Amino acid sequence: MSGQLDGKKVAILVADGFEQVELTEPRMALDQAGARTFIISPADKKVKGWNHTEWGKEFPVDVGLNAAKPSDYDALLLPGGVMNPDKLRMNESAVGFIKHFVTEKKPIAAICHGPWTLIEAGAVRGRTFTSWPSLKTDITNAGGQWVDQEVVTDNGIVTSRKPDDIPAFNEKMIEEFAEGAHKRVA
Secondary structure, eight states, X not given: OXXXXXXXXXXXXXXTTEETHHHHHHHHHHHHTTOEEEEEESSSSEEEXXXXXXXXXXXXXXXXTTTOOGGGOSEEEEOOXXXXXXXXXXXXXXXXXXXXHHHTTOOEEEETTTHHHHHHTTOOTTOEEOOSGGGHHHHHHTTOEEOOOSEEEETTXXXXXXXXXXXHHHHHHHHHHHHOSOOOOO
């Protein structure tokens, strides 16, 4: 995997309460593949993870959301956790940041509850996604097709269900991020 993503800048958009392993493991895989990763958050200095059933570690924010320009990044990673995407989908700046990647057809990877933000950004209609099972109705109501699979890729958007899927998620994420912007197939 080393060198596949040389020169690529990847935004990792999170708020407090992201599932910690869904940030740390994909970030490590991206870094090992040569990407430069940046934690972007509505929080200015630190953002706190969630570790299964309790608060996890704090991570430094590389760029505050208000200062972040989505055009500076080649791809977007959206970790899950319940609190994190629920906060982000209610934040107009976060939704606008995500919409840039959707509109520009830049690759996106979302795991667990991460697709909640993609629903809000209008990225689901006509696509097939997977996610944590509780999002099935939300994805279906937003015009998408939900499937129970380890990893799904649909026109540059990679989705997975849970932390157990991270190895397959990382592999597909790196592949899609290496390909770059996608032409949406109708």
